[in-house]
Amino acid sequence: MTERPKEDSSLKSGRIGRTRAIKILDILEETYPDAKCGLEFNTPFQLLVATMLSAQSTDRTVNRVTEGLFERYPDLDSFLTLTREQLEQEIREIGLYHSKAKNILAMCRELVTRFSGQVPATLEELTSLPGVGRKTANVVLSNAFNIPALAVDTHVLRVSNRIGLARSDRPDQTESQLTNLIPRDRWIKAHHLLIWHGRRTCAARNPKCEICSIVAYCEFYKKNIELKKDKICQSNICQ
Numbered sequence: 606m607t608e609r610p611k612e613d614s615s616l617k618s619g620r621i622g623r624t625r626a627i628k629i630l631d632i633l634e635e636t637y638p639d640a641k642c643g644l645e646f647n648t649p650f651q652l653l654v655a656t657m658l659s660a661q662s663t664d665r666t667v668n669r670v671t672e673g674l675f676e677r678y679p680d681l682d683s684f685l686t687l688t689r690e691q692l693e694q695e696i697r698e699i700g701l702y703h704s705k706a707k708n709i710l711a712m713c714r715e716l717v718t719r720f721s722g723q724v725p726a727t728l729e730e731l732t733s734l735p736g737v738g739r740k741t742a743n744v745v746l747s748n749a750f751n752i753p754a755l756a757v758d759t760h761v762l763r764v765s766n767r768i769g770l771a772r773s774d775r776p777d778q779t780e781s782q783l784t785n786l787i788p789r790d791r792w793i794k795a796h797h798l799l800i801w802h803g804r805r806t807c808a809a810r811n812p813k814c815e816i817c818s819i820v821a822y823c824e825f826y827k828k829n830i831e832l833k834k835d836k837i838c839q840s841n842i843c844q
């Protein structure tokens with residue numbers, strides 16, 4: 606895959622430019638030097654299962670469940686011995702466990718019949734598996750195979766749109782805008798940094814703008830917080 610063109614498409618869309626985006630990533634790297642995948646895994650297969658389990662669940666809950674699950678069933682062969690009821694029992698602590706168990710077992714069967722028991726390493730093949738969407742596929746590509754990809758989850762979607770790195774409420778469009786803006790060799794890290802920032806500082810409700818390391822670069826802050834402060838200031842105490 607070749608790097609995306611370096612034109613500053615953000616200028617046309619009203620998003621911020623590439624130089625500014627790189628500056629933001631530099632600051633986030635300093636702020637979160639340990640940013641990495643929150644899911645525990647030893648193999649691409651384990652990461653695929655863990656990511657499928659993580660939809661609408663926290664990494665902490667998934668890790669708690671997979672710790673024992675992967676000890677008892679560490680690989681595809683052992684998963685194939687599980688009935689749906691047994692897997693449901695194993696993962697019942699996780700939301701949507703009925704459908705997740707069904708999809709994981711169907712995915713396992715397709716790995717055998719279509720991919721010789723190996724987790725494939727392309728977006729097209731991964732998303733052809735039952736229960737594997739674009740976000741899950743990108744997480745597996747980037748974290749298990751170190752293939753540049755930028756998965757857009759709820760944190761990446763919210764944070765990148767607040768900062769001004771993207772302008773869309775759709776994950777696929779946000780992914781496309783981010784991968785056009787951010788150099789390809791920084792996609793994997795950018796994903797982790799935006800998630801960490803979303804979890805630790807830029808929460809969905811009550812973002813901690815007062816302690817945010819990129820406040821000077823944030824479009825949301827400029828439009829919503831700074832402006833309100835200015836209005837309050839103009840209307841009373843500052844005059």
Ligand code: SF4
Pocket residue numbers: 767768806807808812813814815817818819820823824825826
């Ligand atoms: S300034 Fe506020 S809204 Fe902007 S990125 Fe930081 S925490 Fe999020």
